[in-house]
Amino acid sequence: MAINRDTVKYTANLARIELSDKELDHFTDQLGRILAYVDKLNTLDVAKHEPTSHVLEMKNIYREDIVKKSLPAPEVIKNAPDRENNLFKVPKIIDTEA
């Protein structure tokens, strides 16, 4: 299946990446060629097979529910581009005009 410019634009928005017109053009072309290559999977009959999302025989890992020391808040927050009182600061999320 080929991918078109609108699908790339839509997907980039889902991924929260702004693309220039030039990027949109070359990603559409490149992703089209990559998807054409991976289409070879269609020649494989996989209907009867279980998916492998993980190679280990994974079970739930339980641990004792005890309080342990964690990093102090100033350490956790020190890399934030904007912060106040040990909190992450972000632009307004709720639009009050609506």
Added chain:
Amino acid sequence: MELNTLTAHALIELLNKKDISPIDICNNIINRIDKTEKTLNALAHFDKEKSRQRCENLREGTEKRGRLWGIPIFIKDNISVKDELTTCSSKILKDFRSPYNATVIEKLLAANAVLMGKTNMDEFAFGSSTETSCYGPTRNPWDPKRIPGGSSGGSAAAVAGDEAIFALGSDTGGSIRQPAGVCGVVGLKPTYGRVSRYGLIAFASSLDQIGPITKDVEDAAILLKTISGHDEMDSTSADMSVPDYASGMKKNIKGMKIGIPKEYFIEGMDKEVKDSIKLAIEKLESLGAICENMSLPHTEYAVSVYYLVATAEASSNLARFDGVQYGLRAENIKSIIDMYKKTRKEGFGDEAKRRIILGTFALSSGYYDAYYLKALKARTLIRKDFDEAFKKFDAIVTPTSPTAAFKIGEKISDPLTMYLSDIFTISANLAGIPGISIPCGFTKNNLPVGLQILGKPFDEETILKVAYNYEQNTDWHKRKPAL
């Protein structure tokens, strides 16, 4: 003797005899870096004085020495070191200093290794050439016009160029083995779960493993032993005992059954690579191994499966880089969504954007079944190929890459061609099995060729044994680039 050219096990002996002290090694490394780093660009972050200070600190309180006491080590820039820059060679993590150590770093410190600095890499480990780094490309010590492989190209070039004794890399689709192969050093990807991933900035969580890049097989065995083992901070780390690889691998390989998969000798691969591998197989036979042709029938689907699974996982893992908790935040923004989109536009390079969009597409409504789910099912077939093969064989031998190092700029504008350079290393990650690349020859242009040895899950000992026996009967690993 230039100490920077030696292996860790040779240095450990000299340190034990008190012939040298840790600061001597450190100073030799610094001299070498002063001379060659301009050419190689193998390091992302390095502070001479800090490194010297760490050696000085080692002198005090040395009643009981760890196994790596005084041995300097370099770390790939996607592994967290407390209070040090950990940027994944990406603009979006510029200035990020980790508030904690990765488990592998805690283990190295407990063994008294000396942390030197961070090595350059493809941005977020997305690449096979170390050309996508925000710090510019690393160059191959054997020919600075060529790539050092990737994504752990900085670690491999530093070790091959004697700027490092040994280093840590990470391998999601070949990112330890392929650069080790094209730089003529040893690179080992452990079994998935052997080494804790805690503190490794995630690319594809079901595929990533940290592993050693070293000058010889014995160093790989020692470093693997140091970093392996169960960790309660990584629920996918296996609760299994870790053998002493360096002693176990020294037995001979007489009667060992080795499979040679026909799918790894394809059209379009370098004839010189093919010839080197054939000679290596003959050498293994002369050492008593029984080599037999066999088939891993689903190999041709591995690249397709990988670039859907790995990018899908990456698109999810990299959602955290949004300008809120760390790293870059775009300026002049109108809303929070605008902040996310502009931050990611400015912070991610071309390949990171491409992979995030591809992965998001493979997971998106309407395409999930056709791409992601189908890839997971095909992954089962690739795993089963190996399960079947290991009923009959103790190990599998292949080339590490279809070609020797290519030129900088040669493949960067064509992502699909670049992806195909991982064709021989990807399957091991999809199946979770261990693999090692060791030097096995040179092309007529004096470029190294890598031999890949794959083994059963949690049987690193067998691949190390094959590698060690081969290495001790050849001298490829003793050659040094004229840098």
